[in-house]
Amino acid sequence: MTKTAVVTGASSGIGEATARRLAAEGYHVVAGARRRERLDKLAAEVPSITPFTLDVTSQESVDALAASLDRCDVLVNNAGGALGMEPVAESRVDDWQRMYDTNVLGTLRMTRALLPRLIGSGDGVLVLLTSTAGFTPYEGGGGYVAAKHAQSSMAGTLRLELVGEPVRVVEIAPGMVRSEGFAVTRFRGDATAASRVYEGVPDPLTSDDVADAIAWCVTRPAHVNIDRVVMRPRAQAAQHKVHRVSG
């Protein structure tokens, strides 16, 4: 019996790497995101990946994905990201609304829609991609820190509420990951500002590093719940403590 894993935000970065890795682990992977052409390319490369056009901010879109599934053993709530680096006093309300809608309510919509199938699988795994921003604020983090705190608290609440059900709840909280889109989205398409985030940092985490951690968590025996993985590059000792070498 082939298990099914649903990965949101699979058109780029950590989600794409996770879709590839779970496919390599033998899962049938349903890869969801808005940019269908990127998903089609991924599915053409990896036959056990099924592309699905998904917007986690749309209940209709989430319901359509849920209705298309025969089963669901793993749900990776990865779709999300940051918008802006302004101090709170100068933040844009609509950025905060979008971040909350994607990172937090997107996770809620997907979890509500797929939880019955995760339970029905007899060994479901619910993964939430939060961040170290989910428990440590930083200047300019604003709405992203707030959204990731909310998403992180959801992981804890869900684990309490689901105790006794055959579902594990795993939180993956990375620090600095040089993914394809994260910093570019945060700086509204400004690639120069985005690359400054990683300037001089020897070896930030890669999307594959995070996918590796996710794959390890979901492939543990059914009774082993990895509550939370906090991972950073060796060059990042804490949110503010990043080793940079000048070039």
Ligand SMILES: NC(=O)c1ccc[n+]([C@@H]2O[C@H](COP(=O)([O-])OP(=O)(O)OC[C@H]3O[C@@H](n4cnc5c(N)ncnc54)[C@H](OP(=O)(O)O)[C@@H]3O)[C@@H](O)[C@H]2O)c1
């Ligand atoms: N990079 C980091 O340093 C870092 C650190 C900690 C945590 N994280 C978290 O890791 C997750 C993945 O980020 P990443 O670094 O891989 O960034 P990324 O390369 O920008 O990927 C973000 C993914 O989310 C998808 N997405 C965004 N809005 C969506 C929506 N409304 N519906 C469906 N999919 C949506 C995007 O696809 P479409 O645009 O095609 O929809 C894309 O595939 C995020 O939750 C992020 O907060 C990242």
